[in-house]
Structures are given as structure tokens and as C-alpha cells.
Amino acid sequence: xxxxxxxxxxxxxxxxxxxxxxxxxxxxxxxxxxxxxxxxxxxxxxxxxxxxxxxxxxxxxxxxxxxxxxxxxxxxxxxxxxxxxxxxxxxxxxxxxxxxxxxxxxxxxxxxxxxxxxxx
Numbered sequence: 863x864x865x866x867x868x869x870x871x872x873x874x875x876x877x878x879x880x881x882x883x884x885x886x887x888x889x890x891x892x893x894x895x896x897x898x899x900x901x902x903x904x905x906x907x908x909x910x911x912x913x914x915x916x917x918x919x920x921x922x923x924x925x926x927x928x929x930x931x932x933x934x935x936x937x938x939x940x941x942x943x944x945x946x947x948x949x950x951x952x953x954x955x956x957x958x959x960x961x962x963x964x965x966x967x968x969x970x971x972x973x974x975x976x977x978x979x980x981x982x
Contacts, residue, residue: 869932874908876931877920881906895923 904910921928
């Protein structure tokens, strides 16, 4: 398979999965993404050679990297969460040291709690 065919397949699968997880219709999701319904339908059906601008538009509206849309993913939500974590890290670094320390303590307590819950 050619490289652009793989990218088209990945974009299609990721966008379709994200739409289904949101339980959105083609119309609703296309409005959310700021693209036409027929464009979204063509992307999901692998009939469209989406422009870089369209891929960027979709990524911007979803708050994720365009690479998430084009990558081969088993779970498209995981990279979205990771991307959000990286973006949040920038905000974390802007906090005063004392607030960073307090936040890290709270995160550690949360992690400990989750570990205990998994052990049950």
C-alpha cells in the first residue's frame, strides 16, 4: 500500500472512531469540526484525499495533534489524552514551585488510590 493510502486509511479510522465515541451523527460532527458533511463522509469512507488544511482544521477543533489523526492507532483516545497531558505540562511548568509540589503530592495520592482500587 502506498504511504498516502495508509494515511487516508488511518485518518478515516480515527475520525470515524472519534465520532462514534461521541455518539454524533455525520451532521453533528461535521459542524463541530467546521467541515462539510460530505467532506466528513468522504474522509470516513476513504474517498477523500483530505488536504493538510482540512486535517489541521479537524485536529484544531478536537484539540489534538494532526499526527494523532494520521497515525495508526489501536485506541485514538489514548494519544488524545497524552497530547492533553503534554499541553497541560506547559501550564504546570508556569506554576510557582510550591504549587507544583502540592499538585505533585495530590497526583501521587490519586495514583496510590487508583493502584489500591485496581488491587481489589
